[in-house]
Amino acid sequence: RRCGFPEVIYGEGKTAETIAQIASELRSRGERVLATRIDLAKANEISQLLPEMMYDSTARTLRIGDDLPDAQAKGNVVVISAGTSDLPVAEEAHQTLLWMGARVSMVHDVGVAGPHRLPERLAEFENADALVVVAGMEGALPSVVGGYVACPIFAVPTSVGYGANLGGIAALLSMLNSCASNVAVVNIDAGFKGGYLAGLVATQKHDSMQGQDAPAH
Amino acid sequence: RRCGFPEVIYGEGKTAETIAQIASELRSRGERVLATRIDLAKANEISQLLPEMMYDSTARTLRIGDDLPDAQAKGNVVVISAGTSDLPVAEEAHQTLLWMGARVSMVHDVGVAGPHRLPERLAEFENADALVVVAGMEGALPSVVGGYVACPIFAVPTSVGYGANLGGIAALLSMLNSCASNVAVVNIDAGFKGGYLAGLVATQKHDSMQGQDAPAH
Amino acid sequence: RRCGFPEVIYGEGKTAETIAQIASELRSRGERVLATRIDLAKANEISQLLPEMMYDSTARTLRIGDDLPDAQAKGNVVVISAGTSDLPVAEEAHQTLLWMGARVSMVHDVGVAGPHRLPERLAEFENADALVVVAGMEGALPSVVGGYVACPIFAVPTSVGYGANLGGIAALLSMLNSCASNVAVVNIDAGFKGGYLAGLVATQKHDSMQGQDAPAH
Amino acid sequence: RRCGFPEVIYGEGKTAETIAQIASELRSRGERVLATRIDLAKANEISQLLPEMMYDSTARTLRIGDDLPDAQAKGNVVVISAGTSDLPVAEEAHQTLLWMGARVSMVHDVGVAGPHRLPERLAEFENADALVVVAGMEGALPSVVGGYVACPIFAVPTSVGYGANLGGIAALLSMLNSCASNVAVVNIDAGFKGGYLAGLVATQKHDSMQGQDAPAH
Amino acid sequence: RRCGFPEVIYGEGKTAETIAQIASELRSRGERVLATRIDLAKANEISQLLPEMMYDSTARTLRIGDDLPDAQAKGNVVVISAGTSDLPVAEEAHQTLLWMGARVSMVHDVGVAGPHRLPERLAEFENADALVVVAGMEGALPSVVGGYVACPIFAVPTSVGYGANLGGIAALLSMLNSCASNVAVVNIDAGFKGGYLAGLVATQKHDSMQGQDAPAH
Amino acid sequence: RRCGFPEVIYGEGKTAETIAQIASELRSRGERVLATRIDLAKANEISQLLPEMMYDSTARTLRIGDDLPDAQAKGNVVVISAGTSDLPVAEEAHQTLLWMGARVSMVHDVGVAGPHRLPERLAEFENADALVVVAGMEGALPSVVGGYVACPIFAVPTSVGYGANLGGIAALLSMLNSCASNVAVVNIDAGFKGGYLAGLVATQKHDSMQGQDAPAH
Amino acid sequence: RRCGFPEVIYGEGKTAETIAQIASELRSRGERVLATRIDLAKANEISQLLPEMMYDSTARTLRIGDDLPDAQAKGNVVVISAGTSDLPVAEEAHQTLLWMGARVSMVHDVGVAGPHRLPERLAEFENADALVVVAGMEGALPSVVGGYVACPIFAVPTSVGYGANLGGIAALLSMLNSCASNVAVVNIDAGFKGGYLAGLVATQKHDSMQGQDAPAH
Amino acid sequence: RRCGFPEVIYGEGKTAETIAQIASELRSRGERVLATRIDLAKANEISQLLPEMMYDSTARTLRIGDDLPDAQAKGNVVVISAGTSDLPVAEEAHQTLLWMGARVSMVHDVGVAGPHRLPERLAEFENADALVVVAGMEGALPSVVGGYVACPIFAVPTSVGYGANLGGIAALLSMLNSCASNVAVVNIDAGFKGGYLAGLVATQKHDSMQGQDAPAH
Numbered sequence A, B, C, D, E, F, G, H: 001r002r003c004g005f006p007e008v009i010y011g012e013g014k015t016a017e018t019i020a021q022i023a024s025e026l027r028s029r030g031e032r033v034l035a036t037r038i039d040l041a042k043a044n045e046i047s048q049l050l051p052e053m054m055y056d057s058t059a060r061t062l063r064i065g066d067d068l069p070d071a072q073a074k075g076n077v078v079v080i081s082a083g084t085s086d087l088p089v090a091e092e093a094h095q096t097l098l099w100m101g102a103r104v105s106m107v108h109d110v111g112v113a114g115p116h117r118l119p120e121r122l123a124e125f126e127n128a129d130a131l132v133v134v135a136g137m138e139g140a141l142p143s144v145v146g147g148y149v150a151c152p153i154f155a156v157p158t159s160v161g162y163g164a165n166l167g168g169i170a171a172l173l174s175m176l177n178s179c180a181s182n183v184a185v186v187n188i189d190a191g192f193k194g195g196y197l198a199g200l201v202a203t204q205k206h207d208s209m210q211g212q213d214a215p216a217h
């Protein structure tokens, strides 16, 4: 258990057997399970070994554990993404937040090239405890969002784009140099990390309001 | 004469004498004169040799030739800049446009971190023939402006910022990866080039409306 | 509608169904349709769903809408390219300009290593409203062309080359550092953007001459 | 006012007069004032214009507004730094947190080369609401700290080091690739941003416990 | 024979025939044989030509020559690795050390994100003559290990990770900037080199204690 | 003596005394002397110690040994440069060629932005044995020259420019990717190397025509 | 005809038909033909269209035209390579030199890690008119060779290696920074260019000795 | 005490007072003292506070503690350097080894461009326990030395050079890609680290021969 949450299985380079085995063990201890970076073929193999695992083919994640009803979910996180191609990364963040038991909603396709789209949806995210903002290409979206909200923003650059996007480095640099003060950054395509950090902020705030603070680490 | 305009003097690494001499020669042929990248000390030296030259200490340019009255100036260019520190580059564009005889206005300090500032000033730039947009740090401003206008945008990244701004490379990459289709890019801190290109678009459009197209090159 | 033109469909990472659906919708509104970055297999799938779409296998674009007869097309754009391998990028620009209704012609295989080839064809491009210049390897062609013309040049670096071409970064840097003042740059392999910007300059100039677009300045 | 806090003055490239004037204006509206990146000479000039401003020569910041007594300060942030040379950046974070009214303490000189030093001081930071972790050279400290705590960590890479530290890029990359899930990153030497983000997390959590800020969710 | 050891066969880009032939020749001179970077298919081909060759599918190495009994093996080297995905590189170091006749043991999965794991296993490596430390992602492990031991450490960065890991460059830079003085670095994924250098230190120290190698100084 | 020529003194980081002493020694053996990268202050110091040394303040070189009369000089090298700011590097090549006893002439200010200038001067360089071509910014000149001549070209990129010129890397990459087959490249600002290589080609060709050097093949 | 030699066909991205057609045309004009970067499948296709073309599967080149008998070949070039994996690039240089009619010999596998191997073969290359030196990994071989010979060296970096070789950039930088004065550099894996430049030096020297200088360009 | 040796003072960014105080404290505990990266002005200040400290102006180090007589010094390390400008880095290694009590000798100015110089001095270093090899520019020397010796080599790249040396990155990459198996690398200009690692190997080997192994850490 780290940060009050069980281990997450990073699926890249692990066999279906290994993943199923770690998942079983976590499950037997009563933990909710999350595995990331699982392609469809591997997901199918794992599902045969451990049918409880639910696959999300956009996020490429496997989970065990029901989605909490909204009333029980904690805090309030919104995942905002720029374009259609950024969806897999945004969904990895989404699945991570569901696994954490955070209340989460999605605002898609509000990239900066259509500047009217984002403010129209302001009501959906202006009161969040934390935001995850996912964008590729020039990575400008977190800076713009930063001007509308008072909460911490976790910016996730994606490798979406071509040429001088340098596999996501352009978006990453853009976000690191954001003139908005409330923007922190994680690795390229790291939807998991963005979701996890926003989930920590939101659930710990929620717990402290309930007097449930400080898990025994 | 290139592109219908006389040569511009690039001042970096030229002596005051050399610059004054080239300027005199251009002047004697009846040309308007522009010299860029001139520091204050060199400007003072040159002014003693050639008192006609007017120095702009923000742009670090010298010019000979009166500003045209607005009614005679051609076309309509707006120079938009993100923050106070981007002013010297924006001013180099401004001086270049004045020298070309283009009609030009300035919109300052409308960086993306204050997302309400830009749309408030939309009326000032939405009907321009071409825009110069100057920004450092994450360089997001041209992408946002691109969503509001129908004309070509010449984006000028600046070296303003620190750390992972990499001396302007972060802003440059951001602009090259803009998801707005109408954004072209010039070199870091190249206010002259941004102004020159916007000036070509605006003055050539103006001339063609007057039936004055195609200078004899 | 942006910049007076309908949305373009960026095909990378979208399914045939999605693309056909967006295209149908645009078509039903009476818009001309352009989709870029479509490989042959996907083009075949889309053609079965929407037979009107015409595929250009060099440009890897799909279009709906007839080519305008030259007399109706607007302005005058020339796409100049350096070598045979640069053709797909040059064709993407070409298709974009046809879709915009711009008058466009092509000058191929005039790379700088054969310095006599370009000036021989000067008559074909010297009176253009705007040029698109496409080159890989050392990316020198826009600088040379810049010395012959008075109009704005939109330089498109390509990823053509090997080794120290760094996937197009060498050509990109070369173009950004052009000693010709009338050269602006877009992303590597961004034929669409180069074409779009040149098309904006040419069609807006044309429209203003016809008094169709004249904004109040 | 952004994020519930007044504007911060970024001192780089602003004159003493400009800074004093912005500060006066903020002061006259009853705001607490913070200005960053002010060298000693400029601080002296400003102090003559506006004697209330208190300079911290390590952090290179100016502030107006008393430190809150610990009992009134909000939340609990700890700033952890690796080596002596990282102190200026850690202090910029510290001053920012004081200005925000957050409760803050410092843990210095616990870099990874002395692996016994950090765990000895665990009691001082394990119950924090958020941490700022400042390190140069190989930038490993946030990853190690991440293994001990349950809260979000804002990692600040510094330009401390030489040769292949690449002016802080080595530490930045290290932090972005942290195998600890609870590490977010800001720009090189961006003590202000690290402090601001941690301050947002801590003070917003505090306010929500007091029912002062509870947004409707 | 170089450094007292026979040549190692670098398998990349060599045919099965070539490798088998070089191996036979070495064998006929009574040498122990090591070939690295051999994939499974090529290993099968070679085994048919030269059945003595034993393949390690994790390390992707082929060897001829028995493992020495621990009592005869020389010195004491420990190979420490951070995560499961770093195993192939760690195993290449292991196989190299076995081939050299060094005494070697392995400590796996002690990455810095679980800071309690490494000190628990201190007894296994604190008296080594030399260590090989293998880590990807942020590459922090050698710095931390460096704080616990008195011997030279050969750090091997791996290409494990994604995005801003830049194919192992992030870990490489981290290790080069280590604040621990006893850390030297080899190329990315160079398990062979890390093992070879540690093996030289350990076996030469062993030999000199036995008076087998004592050069006249 | 290397390559049939005595050692050249690389002045960077050597004291005036050291340089004068090495020069004296070479002189006493009857050698012609060349020292590069000497600033004015150091040149003055050296001249007091060794008055024979003649300083060229553009090239920043010191030489001992008379210029050969054209009739005695060997071969035929031309140094071509793009702009005024490239002169110091071109002059370093020039001085090196004079010291080698090669016949050398200069063609200045024929950069690609003025495409008519170079062909006008073709007669001056088309029969050279070897060319040195010096250019900064986009570094396109060697590619263009390569189209006009049959001899080997030694391209010297300079650090002239700003922003995305990356201190000369842009010009260097451009030259390495030249589509002209007869272009070889040396280090940024390496006028000495460019001159030396062209001098080897020209003088060895000359000597072999005189039968002075004809190796037995 | 460039540089006195007919055009070379760069095969990358050209179809078999195109290549066969250009080759036929050159052949019909009596030219010797060279095509580079042709894989086996394409070579087979071309051979069916144009059976005269002889394929070299190591160099990946096609040629038409007999090898000249040694007595008729011109000058004296040696191609030196470091390791077995560098052979394809060395062979591309070799084939280019045969096509040019230069006398050429090969010295293989003399990389710097076996420092005795190179001097043992000095007699084979010390009297060459020009050398091509091919090396990957650290690219040190040209610097070492440069210490033994008086003629110009054309250094060809290869992409051989892994990790921090950066696809050949490490070897390229090494060669550009060579402390040997007689080393010029071409693009990564550019065996053709290295061979062509050495061939120009050698054949032009030979021709001038025969009084055949200056082809009519 | 780390690795059996007391702490070394890294002087960069510490005041004279701080350094003198740390040094006094170490001295009072009977430790030998070493401080690195001290410029002359700071050294003078420190000497007035603590006259025992002996400054080496080439190495820019301060030491307290006598040089051991050769008979008492341990093991056998040789520091080899390529050129005169690499001396300060080589001397930092030298001073570090003297401080450690290792027996050490120097071999200077044996860079690869003069390939006869290194083998002439082979007797001086072929029996060393460990070597430090210092080189800038192309950084080829460690690879060449690696071919002559059987012991571990610690390669130290220096920032000596210009242009494409990239401040030492070229030499660093070259050393990391060395085809010699016995070459490990440290940071650019890190003479201290190179010396320290070689000193560990040599003194620990010496101690183990004396049965003095394993200091009590």
Ligand SMILES: Nc1ncnc2c1ncn2[C@@H]1O[C@H](COP(=O)(O)O)[C@@H](O)[C@H]1O
Binding pocket: A007, A008, A009, A010, A011, A036, A037, A190, A192, A193, D179, D180, D181, E083, E084, E085
């Ligand atoms: N998609 C992901 N990106 C980054 N880190 C991850 C991801 N998924 C899991 N992790 C982290 O990787 C750790 C497990 O690594 P491993 O031991 O290699 O399975 C988890 O505890 C998480 O901190």
Ligand SMILES: Nc1ncnc2c1ncn2[C@@H]1O[C@H](COP(=O)(O)O)[C@@H](O)[C@H]1O
Binding pocket: B007, B008, B009, B010, B011, B036, B037, B190, B192, B193, C179, C180, C181, F083, F084, F085
């Ligand atoms: N600030 C500037 N940035 C880029 N190019 C410039 C600038 N100022 C002048 N130029 C260009 O430099 C050319 C003159 O260069 P030169 O011959 O070196 O004086 C002019 O014709 C312009 O095209």
Ligand SMILES: Nc1ncnc2c1ncn2[C@@H]1O[C@H](COP(=O)(O)O)[C@@H](O)[C@H]1O
Binding pocket: A179, A180, A181, B083, B084, B085, D007, D008, D009, D010, D011, D036, D037, D190, D192, D193
């Ligand atoms: N040290 C700093 N690093 C990064 N951003 C800063 C810093 N200090 C102030 N800022 C930001 O810069 C904004 C003001 O920028 P400006 O309008 O240029 O004064 C503030 O609102 C902060 O968000």
Ligand SMILES: Nc1ncnc2c1ncn2[C@@H]1O[C@H](COP(=O)(O)O)[C@@H](O)[C@H]1O
Binding pocket: D083, D084, D085, E179, E180, E181, H007, H008, H009, H010, H011, H036, H037, H190, H192, H193
């Ligand atoms: N020149 C140097 N380069 C790299 N590390 C050094 C150098 N000098 C001292 N060190 C290391 O820096 C540590 C002290 O760092 P600090 O606590 O900042 O003084 C010492 O224990 C050494 O490991």
Ligand SMILES: [Mg+2]
Binding pocket: A082, A083, A111, A112, A135, A136, A137, A138, A139, A140, A141, B179
């Ligand atoms: Mg985006």
Ligand SMILES: [Mg+2]
Binding pocket: A179, B082, B083, B111, B112, B135, B136, B137, B138, B139, B140, B141
């Ligand atoms: Mg900005």
Ligand SMILES: [Mg+2]
Binding pocket: C082, C083, C111, C112, C135, C136, C137, C138, C139, C140, C141, F179
């Ligand atoms: Mg080209």
Ligand SMILES: [Mg+2]
Binding pocket: D082, D083, D111, D112, D135, D136, D137, D138, D139, D140, D141, E179
């Ligand atoms: Mg640190």
Ligand SMILES: [Mg+2]
Binding pocket: D179, E082, E083, E111, E135, E136, E137, E138, E139, E140, E141
């Ligand atoms: Mg790791």
Ligand SMILES: [Mg+2]
Binding pocket: C179, F082, F083, F111, F112, F135, F136, F137, F138, F139, F140, F141
């Ligand atoms: Mg140039």
Ligand SMILES: [Mg+2]
Binding pocket: G082, G083, G111, G135, G136, G137, G138, G139, G140, G141, H179
């Ligand atoms: Mg090699």
Ligand SMILES: [Mg+2]
Binding pocket: G179, H082, H083, H111, H112, H135, H136, H137, H138, H139, H140, H141
């Ligand atoms: Mg060297």
